[in-house]
Amino acid sequence: MKIPFSPPYIDNEVINEVVDSLKSGWITTGPKVSALEGEIKRFTSSKEVLCVNSWTSGAIMMLKWWGVKPGDEVIVPAYTYSATALAVMHAGAVPVMVDSDDDFNISVKAIRMAITPRTKAIIPVDIAGFPCDYNGILKLITEPEIVNLFSPDNDNQRLLGRILVISDSAHSLGAYFQNGVHAGSETDVAIFSLHAVKNITTAEGGAICLNLPEPFDNASLYKEMRMMSLNYQTKDAFSKSKVGGWKYDIIGLGMKINMADVNAAIGLAQIRKYDMLLNERKRVFRKYNAAFCNFDWAILPPEKFNGRQTSYHIYALRINGYEEVDRDAIIEEISKSDIAVNVHFIPMPMLSFFKSLNYNINDFPVAYNNYKSEISLPIYPQLSDEQVDYIVNAVINAYNKLKKV
DSSP states (O other), X not given: OOBOSOOOOOOHHHHHHHHHHXXXXXXXXXXXXXXXXXXXXXXXXXXXXXXXXXXXHHHHHHHHHHTOOTTOEEEEESSSOTHHHHHHHHTTOEEEEEOBOTTSSBOHHHHHHHOOTTEEEEOOBOGGXXXXXXXXXXXXXXXXXXXXXXXXXXXXXXXXXXXEEEEEOTTOTTOEEETTEETTSSSSEEEEEOOTTSSSOOSSOEEEEEOOOTTOOHHHHHHHHHHHTBTTXXXXXXXXXSTTOOOOOBOSOOOBOBOOHHHHHHHHHHHTTHHHHHHHHHHHHHHHHHHHTTOTTEEOOOOEETTEEOOOXXXXXXXXXXXXXXXXXXXXXXXXXXXXXXXXXXXXXXXHHHHHTTOOGGGOHHHHHHHHXXXXXXXXXXXXXHHHXXXXXXXXXXXXXXXXX
């Protein structure tokens, strides 16, 4: 039995939606992008949603809008995919890495210790789809002592009057950050990834959720960001294509990161049945839990805690007491059963580029401890119960064969 790690969910409805886009005569940014933005806005209860061509480009654009500059600092977890820090660097600021908690997510205590007068933003990351402690983070950044440290450099920063929080919600579309409230609406800005392996995909893509407090006008900000994502052009191509609609202006230094309709069509068909897709992911997650909960060597990933609930994006199993070399051996043994598994993630300080910048994994012991024994198991709606049983047995057999005495 051959089991891939994370194939996209493609059914006839997805195919028909894409074909409809192809037959419409319009395949770049247009009505399907607008429809997908509306669906995500409704699902998350966000004030506004802008779709772009990736999480990374969306984060760079929002940091540029926020006005970060060389010497400014943005706090990020060491335990995340590299895009979180690379976006900060592309925007011109310095990523300040901090350690995690046992649930994989950024430590609020570590954030507090890292804040300086140069801190302009924090980017918490919802690892595996389990939301960070946003109540703790938002309480921290509004404490008078922390607010007084904030040193604004432009009108947007003065208007907010505190550190900006951008949630890296790449994994967490469908999660709850507190009882009954979906991820995406909890912070000033939240950005979902719609990459090919995500719960909802547009092949490549991202969705920026805008939820800035008053006196910001999120509807006006959406219009500005839409222009900024199109080289700050005052009209998109769809509007320009109308009879007599050719005239436009360029009003700033923007980026070219818009999403195309032909991509949006995939996600549009998927999100319309997301409740079903999410329930299927939950089925797989809980079937794993039921199988592994009886073994003291298995550390189960968080599902629900203090009102927070996962999006069931990744099943991040950890092997109690295992070192990196032991975990790698188990992965190799599982692979002999033709099962593709993964690791989320290699902490950034272990990657060559960040090592060259003097980041050191020894400064992030919890992040390393989480990483060294983690194995991400396949989890997606198409997996049958029989396939899940096959994966479970392969993991158990691999552990029993290689277990440390």
